[in-house]
Amino acid sequence: VYLHxxxxxxxxxxxxxxxxxxDESDSLVAALNDxxxxxxxxxxxxxxxxxxxxxxxxxxxxxxxxxxxLGRSIDSLLPDGSDKTLWHRFINEVQMFMHGHDIxxxxxxxxxxxxxxxxxxxxxxIPAAVNAKWQRVFCxxxxxxxxxxxxxxxxxxxxxxxxxxxxxxxxxxxxxxxxVVLPLHEQGLLSLEDADFS
Numbered sequence: 001v002y003l004h005x006x007x008x009x010x011x012x013x014x015x016x017x018x019x020x021x022x023d024e025s026d027s028l029v030a031a032l033n034d035x036x037x038x039x040x041x042x043x044x045x046x047x048x049x050x051x052x053x054x055x056x057x058x059x060x061x062x063x064x065x066x067x068x069x070l071g072r073s074i075d076s077l078l079p080d081g082s083d084k085t086l087w088h089r090f091i092n093e094v095q096m097f098m099h100g101h102d103i104x105x106x107x108x109x110x111x112x113x114x115x116x117x118x119x120x121x122x123x124x125x126i127p128a129a130v131n132a133k134w135q136r137v138f139c140x141x142x143x144x145x146x147x148x149x150x151x152x153x154x155x156x157x158x159x160x161x162x163x164x165x166x167x168x169x170x171x172x173x174x175x176x177x178x179x180v181v182l183p184l185h186e187q188g189l190l191s192l193e194d195a196d197f198s
Contacts, residue, residue, distance in 0.1 A: 001066075003095070003117045009073040014066065015049030018115055022048050024103050028115065035097055046142050051118065061087055063121040079120065087120065094118055126150070132179075139181035148179075158182075 002013040025048035032043045040056035061081030069077045079087035095117045104114040130151045137148040138156045148155045
């Protein structure tokens with residue numbers, strides 16, 4: 001994420017303002033793993049803007065969601081709980097580390113906003129299994145994709161429009177249960193105009 005100072009507070013902007021490239025993400029994730037190689041934490045990326053962190057134990061703090069923090073001051077949204085000091089220190093360390101990283105120096109030189117922090121949230125344990133009634137899931141959402149994969153449900157990319165979606169229907173049963181997860185941003189919204197639902 002990008003944190004920027006506004007008078008006496010830090011406001012958070014999400015990855016959508018950063019346009020993080022794959023090579024930048026690769027470099028930063030590798031550098032973080034090197035920085036914390038002696039700690040029981042491991043970073044991996046699902047996409048250039050979405051990283052995961054494996055922990056050896058569940059934190060004793062609560063974490064505000066990414067969406068709750070977007071565009072807001074982070075002061076009241078930092079981790080809170082019995083180990084919050086650890087998490088606050090960790091976030092500060094990451095910010096200092098990223099500030100001096102070559103990737104951000106290059107971004108500054110190219111007049112791009114720096115990738116100057118990470119936002120920790122979504123902590124939890126992966127369940128052994130998830131049951132769902134869907135026969136297929138159409139999505140671009142990482143979260144929906146992960147749940148479908150955990151459920152053993154095939155995942156398909158979103159088609160360009162609803163007619164293409166209907167033409168891809170391969171259910172041979174009387175009732176077909178398929179889930180379509182539409183993105184929230186307008187640019188990628190599946191067009192339902194002039195769709196033939198007969």
